[in-house]
Each structure stands twice: as C-alpha cells, then as structure tokens.
Amino acid sequence: LWVLLRRSRRESRDSAPPTAKEPPAVVLDAMASLGAEMIDCGYPVGPTRSALDEMARSHGLSSAQAVVFPTSILVSSGAQESVQTRVVTAGETSALLYQVDAIDRIAGVARRGIGAASWVLAALEHVHTMPAPFSRAQRAGAYALLSAALSVLLGSSWPGVALAAILGTGVGVLLLGSERLDTVRRALIVVTAALGVAIVVLLVARYVDPGVLPVAVAPLVMLLPGGLLTIGVIELATGDIMSGAARVAAGAMRLLLLSAGLVAAGALVGVPSVATSHWPLGPVMPWIAVAAFGIGIGVYQCARPMSIGWVIVVLYVAYAAQVIGDVFFDGVLSALVGAAAMTPVAVVVARLRTGPPAFVSFLPAFWLLVPGALGLIGAADMFEGDSSGMGTLVTTVATMVSVALGVLIGMAATGSVHGLRNAPPESWMRRGLDVQPRATEP
Known part of the structure; x- marks a missing residue:
C-alpha cells in the first residue's frame, strides 16, 4: 500500500x-x-x-x-x-x-x-x-438487508435475523418518508422508531426467543451517531475544538433520544432475563454478513454501483483487522487496529478511477464498527439505574477515541493528514459533471 x-x-x-x-x-x-x-x-x-x-x-x-x-x-x-x-x-x-x-x-x-x-x-x-441510482423501494429493501446483517454481527439468533429484516423494512420506510421533515419532527421520529422497535423485540424475546435482544440495535443503525461521534473525536484530536465539541454534543443527544425510546419500551413491556438462544448462528455467518452489510448500506445510501464492491473490500479489511486485533488486545484496541488498517486501503482505492472517495468508504466502516451501539446500550442501562451502564459508556468513549486514533494513524501513514483527498484531478473526474460554466458579470 x-x-x-x-x-x-x-x-x-x-x-x-x-x-x-x-x-x-x-x-x-x-x-x-x-x-x-x-x-x-x-x-x-x-x-x-x-x-x-x-x-x-x-x-x-x-x-x-x-x-x-x-x-x-x-x-x-x-x-x-x-x-x-x-x-x-x-x-x-x-x-x-x-x-x-x-x-x-x-x-x-x-x-x-x-x-x-x-x-x-x-x-x-x-x-x-x-x-439517484436506486429507487426508494430498493432502498427500503436494502435497509432490511443491512439490519439483518448487523444483527448477525451483534450476535443475534436466526429468529432475530428474520425479525431484524422485518423491523428494518419498517424503519427504512419511516426514515425515507421523513427525509424532508424539519429537525423537531425528525427528533420525534428517532424516539418513535426506538420505542416501536424495542417493544416488538422485547415481546418476541419474552415469548419466543431471548436471542433476539441484539435486534433492538440493528434496525436503528442509521440513527446511531457512530460516524458523527467518531468524526467529532477526530476534530477534537486535531485541534478543531468548537466543531468537535458540537458534533460530540449532537451525537450524545441522539443517544439520549434513542435511549429514551428503549427505556420507555422496557418500562411498558419489561426486560426479560438474558438466556442462551435455541437457534445460534455459526462462526461463518459474520463473514457473510459483512458483504451483506456492504451491499445494504451501499444501496440504501445510494452509492454508485461500481463503488459498492470497493466499499465491501474496505469493510472486510476493517472487520478482519478488528478480529485479529481482538486476539491480541481487548475490544477497544481492536477498533483502533481495524480503523488503522482500513484507512490506507480506503485512500488507495480513492486514487483509482473506479474507486469511491475515501470518505465514502469510511462511513460504512464507521457504522460497521458501531461505536454508537455500545453507547446506546450503556445509556439505557443508566436510565434504568444499572451500575454497569457507566462502565459501558466509558467503553464507548474509549472505542470512539480508538477509532479516531486509528484513522489518524492511517492518514499519517498515507500522507493524507491534511485531508481525505481523492486521486489527482484529471479529465475523468469531470465525467458525469460536464456542465456549462455559469455566466459571470463583467
């Protein structure tokens, strides 16, 4: 590289x-x-x-x-x-x-x-x-796919994967229908989505299979502020204090809104005791889920079709490095290893004519590392008075810092500290953007 x-x-x-x-x-x-x-x-x-x-x-x-x-x-x-x-x-x-x-x-x-x-x-x-390269119906179906894939990575069971796909379809339609709403209504959508998903998951966990509990996070993946929090930490680390603090505060507020929905659902339905699922997934499924997640996130976020393959490559590098890092370090430092490994690959891919910009590859990887998921669970525990919630929140902060440091290490190694640059500008960069310059007044 x-x-x-x-x-x-x-x-x-x-x-x-x-x-x-x-x-x-x-x-x-x-x-x-x-x-x-x-x-x-x-x-x-x-x-x-x-x-x-x-x-x-x-x-x-x-x-x-x-x-x-x-x-x-x-x-x-x-x-x-x-x-x-x-x-x-x-x-x-x-x-x-x-x-x-x-x-x-x-x-x-x-x-x-x-x-x-x-x-x-x-x-x-x-x-x-x-x-847009994909229709709204295709994007709703892709959201179901990425929800199911993320439930596999979070350790759900087979019934949980099916439930994640169903709930993902509903949340995807809800998000697509609320794209043009104002900020106040979008905040209410966040709480509503978390409340609805949590009620369904808790009911299924109580009466069908307790292994579906991780599904409470999977359909909410696009509402998790993982990328927002990570970018905020990067800005704080590089000296952009005001913007970094603003992003971290916005991400923390999003976590509180999601947690409010989960806590309300827990109060209404009750939280069942955690038990081993009767339908566990095999060790190969997470590796298949990474590709499914890449396809789902690429279609839902309307990436160029030729870019989705490269996004999957970056996702596999990030996930594989995180798995290897977990062998030698704990889960927090494994996020640093994953971020540090994916950054040079994303920068190299961005310098190819068919490759997407590095930032296009970074965003799905942020959602895959899911630093926001741990924070969501920890904040919900704190609302319920669980003493382990504070420890989970501390782990979340450490995970965000690890991902940010990993990205900074990768940017320093590739000479891209001052920006996530694409390939040197050539004629191909104008492809699809051949427009006439605006007339200017003399």
Whole structure:
C-alpha cells in the first residue's frame, strides 16, 4: 500500500499558483458553496478548510481565508482594496453517497484550479439534479438487508435475523418518508422508531426467543451517531475544538433520544432475563454478513454501483483487522487496529478511477464498527439505574477515541493528514459533471 501511494502521488506543491481568471467575488461564491456542500456530506472541518484554502491559492487569492463550522461557512478575501466576505449556512441536509462522490470530484478539480470557479458553481447545482441510482423501494429493501446483517454481527439468533429484516423494512420506510421533515419532527421520529422497535423485540424475546435482544440495535443503525461521534473525536484530536465539541454534543443527544425510546419500551413491556438462544448462528455467518452489510448500506445510501464492491473490500479489511486485533488486545484496541488498517486501503482505492472517495468508504466502516451501539446500550442501562451502564459508556468513549486514533494513524501513514483527498484531478473526474460554466458579470 505504501508503494502504491508513493507511485500514485503526482502533486506539485512547489509550483506557483495560476493567475485567477475570474473576479474574486465569483471565486468566493464557489468556495462558500463548495464548503457548505462538503459539510453536508459529513466531511470534518479540517479537510473542508484544506480544500477551500487550496482552491483559493489555485485561483490566485492567496489572501483569502475560510472559517468552517458544522453549521456555517465564512470565506473572506481582501485582494482588491476592499474586503469581500461570503457567509452561508451548512449542515441542514445530508448528502447521499453518490452525491458525496460527485462533490469530492468537484473539490478535486477546484483544488488545482482546473476549470473556472463558475464551473464549480454550475457543477454543484448539477449535483442536486442528478438522479439517484436506486429507487426508494430498493432502498427500503436494502435497509432490511443491512439490519439483518448487523444483527448477525451483534450476535443475534436466526429468529432475530428474520425479525431484524422485518423491523428494518419498517424503519427504512419511516426514515425515507421523513427525509424532508424539519429537525423537531425528525427528533420525534428517532424516539418513535426506538420505542416501536424495542417493544416488538422485547415481546418476541419474552415469548419466543431471548436471542433476539441484539435486534433492538440493528434496525436503528442509521440513527446511531457512530460516524458523527467518531468524526467529532477526530476534530477534537486535531485541534478543531468548537466543531468537535458540537458534533460530540449532537451525537450524545441522539443517544439520549434513542435511549429514551428503549427505556420507555422496557418500562411498558419489561426486560426479560438474558438466556442462551435455541437457534445460534455459526462462526461463518459474520463473514457473510459483512458483504451483506456492504451491499445494504451501499444501496440504501445510494452509492454508485461500481463503488459498492470497493466499499465491501474496505469493510472486510476493517472487520478482519478488528478480529485479529481482538486476539491480541481487548475490544477497544481492536477498533483502533481495524480503523488503522482500513484507512490506507480506503485512500488507495480513492486514487483509482473506479474507486469511491475515501470518505465514502469510511462511513460504512464507521457504522460497521458501531461505536454508537455500545453507547446506546450503556445509556439505557443508566436510565434504568444499572451500575454497569457507566462502565459501558466509558467503553464507548474509549472505542470512539480508538477509532479516531486509528484513522489518524492511517492518514499519517498515507500522507493524507491534511485531508481525505481523492486521486489527482484529471479529465475523468469531470465525467458525469460536464456542465456549462455559469455566466459571470463583467
């Protein structure tokens, strides 16, 4: 991997930046719009700020500066006697993986000044008109698949796998139907989904099979803030204190909402005693479940079809490294090993023409490592007064830190500390984004 990374690096950092061919106002508009789109994709503020800084230098605005927060972008430049500033809001929507792929390629073109800033503005507008590669019915079915796969990885039984698929279908339809709701109603959806899933699981565990208890987490996988918390810890570790603290606080609030639903269900139905299932799964099933999870998450999040195979490769590397790490270390440090192993692979894959951006591969891996699942269970125990809840929460924090450190180690090993960069921008990065530049006023 190290040799491949060295051979594929074609950056020319010592070359002088080209002269800007467009007014600074247009460049600032493009920078603000690109930054907002990257935040909507879920990028940490560090790589986002790095992309905007490189775009400014490549367009001749060496004095331009960008201030990036999870909810807003501010760019300013004093290149022409008077200071010009653009402020836009961000983080109000979330992008699907095919949109993340397109925006990453746009950022790669913008970094090197290939094409005018007006092309960047037009391409960003074009992203929102691109059709999704999968229909809503396919996405609902994929959510059932990824729920069933995650229940296998969490140690469920055969009845639990079937129950996870059924509940996953319902939760998937609920989430797809609530995509355009405001933040208040989405918060209620989180509690409602957790309450409904927990009631069904507890009833089945009481009267059919106690081995279905892990299913309480599997259908809620897309509501778990694993990626949000991990990215927040990464930002805290790299010095972006305000954005990191905001993401961690948002992730903790999501855990509390989910826990409220679980605790309410436990109070209504009662929590059965844990017992051994009569229908256990074999040792091979988790390895099959990793591929099923990759397909499910790829279809539900609308990744490009050619990217799903690469996502599965990264997932297998992360899971295999975590299993091997668990042999030598405990479960917390095994997450560090898994994250450190998957990062170079994701970066190498991102440098291939058919490979997705590294961030597209990272997100499913975050959900696979599921640091949020442990936190959800621990918070629910604390609501019930269980003294083991605090220990589980401490384990969750340690797991998040381990995943974050693993990603940082992998980024340092691949020379990508300043950003999750895609391949050097070439003509293929414009494929599917061939739009006419926006007309600019003289």
